[in-house]
Amino acid sequence: MVLRHPADRRTLFYMVFATTLLIVNWNLSTFSWPLFLIACFMGVTVSVMAHNHNHLPMWKNKTLNQITDYWITLFYGFPVFAWIPTHNANHHKFTNKPGDKTATWKLGERNTLGHLLVYPAFSAYWQQESVGDYLKAQRTRNPRRYWHCIGQYAALVVWYGGALLLDWQKAFLYIIIPGQVGLFTVLVFNFVQHVHADEHSEWNHSRNVVGPVLNTLLFNNGYHTIHHLKPHLHWSETPAAHKEIEHHIDPSLNEQSFFGMLFKWYVLGAFLPQYRSKDLRGARMAQESALAAK
Numbered sequence: 001m002v003l004r005h006p007a008d009r010r011t012l013f014y015m016v017f018a019t020t021l022l023i024v025n026w027n028l029s030t031f032s033w034p035l036f037l038i039a040c041f042m043g044v045t046v047s048v049m050a051h052n053h054n055h056l057p058m059w060k061n062k063t064l065n066q067i068t069d070y071w072i073t074l075f076y077g078f079p080v081f082a083w084i085p086t087h088n089a090n091h092h093k094f095t096n097k098p099g100d101k102t103a104t105w106k107l108g109e110r111n112t113l114g115h116l117l118v119y120p121a122f123s124a125y126w127q128q129e130s131v132g133d134y135l136k137a138q139r140t141r142n143p144r145r146y147w148h149c150i151g152q153y154a155a156l157v158v159w160y161g162g163a164l165l166l167d168w169q170k171a172f173l174y175i176i177i178p179g180q181v182g183l184f185t186v187l188v189f190n191f192v193q194h195v196h197a198d199e200h201s202e203w204n205h206s207r208n209v210v211g212p213v214l215n216t217l218l219f220n221n222g223y224h225t226i227h228h229l230k231p232h233l234h235w236s237e238t239p240a241a242h243k244e245i246e247h248h249i250d251p252s253l254n255e256q257s258f259f260g261m262l263f264k265w266y267v268l269g270a271f272l273p274q275y276r277s278k279d280l281r282g283a284r285m286a287q288e289s290a291l292a293a294k
Contacts, residue, residue: 001060007236008058011049011219015068018042018075025174026167036173043178046075047186048218052235054083070152074159077179079152085134086127091190092231095206096199101126102187104195111195111277113266120187192261193224198280203248211256215239222258225249252278 003009021042025035050072052058057065072080086101094100102123107115138146163171198204209215209222223238226245233241246254255261268275 002064004056004058004060005234005236007234011052011058014042014045014049015071018046019071022075022174026170031173039174039178040181043075043077043180043182044185045182045218046072046179047182048221050076050080050083051087051186051221052219054080054087055231056234066148069148070155073152073156075179075182077156077176077183079149079156081134081149081152082127082131085130088231089134090127090130092228094199095228096194096197100199101130102190104191105281109279109282111265111279113270115195116188116191116266119191120184123187123190124183189221192258196277196279196281197253198284200284201280203245204250204253204280207253207255208242208249209255209258209261210242211258214258225253250278250280252280 003012018039021035021039025032025039028035053065053068053072058068059065069080091100091102094103096103096105104115104119106126107119107122135146135149138149160171160176163175193207194205195207197207203225206224206228208224211222215222219235220238221235223242226233226238226241229245230241264275265277269277
């Protein structure tokens with residue numbers, strides 16, 4: 001089998017479906033809200049596939065992995081190589097500690113709807129330095145890798161430019177907007193997975209969504225604690241691995257529903273303090289301050 005893992009047949013199906021959906025939407029004579037919304041959802045799935053492919057490339061064959069890099073880049077709306085310096089070499093190294101360009105507390109210690117909505121823009125800006133540094137390093141150390149990265153930028157420019165010239169309205173509706181939805185959502189995921197968790201804890205550094213809906217649709221993306229502990233574990237194996245460590249994790253960090261969690265925090269929690277996220281980071285810092293004052 002050319003696929004590295006049999007479960008990635010689902011990934012391959014999503015890739016084919018996203019491509020087919022784009023062709024269908026582009027050739028429709030009238031706008032379809034349901035198909036547009038499905039395209040936006042597929043943009044989110046592409047962002048998760050980019051993450052998974054970055055950690056464990058889906059093919060055994062190097063050429064097929066490079067082709068997949070380009071496919072993801074076009075549907076993701078940003079060169080997929082950027083996950084290496086921003087995610088692998090930074091976020092997984094520091095896990096929301098000082099030094100993490102994506103640290104949730106850089107905008108303040110509160111977990112509000114306002115913080116959630118502005119975090120993706122700030123986080124994306126903070127990460128660009130790492131992308132630039134990575135390209136500079138690759139240009140000297142690994143020119144072949146450098147040109148593969150530059151090729152992703154070039155492919156994206158040609159893809160967007162060609163689509164806009166053919167039909168700028170369809171380009172925005174079916175290519176640019178779904179990609180931006182995916183980029184925005186994956187940073188929202190990062191925020192809720194780490195806000196108010198305790199980055200210095202062995203087990204409580206990340207939040208999980210353990211219900212079946214999100215994980216079935218998005219490649220078990222809800223199991224985040226085990227992902228940080230074993231970043232190269234294939235996504236299909238994370239539920240079982242999570243079960244093995246679940247008893248170590250503070251129960252407040254295991255949510256059943258993603259949208260239920262958002263409703264609880266940002267709607268009910270806006271009026272009722274008991275529905276707000278439990279601030280494990282703040283509790284640890286307060287304890288440290290109290291000990292230092294003695």
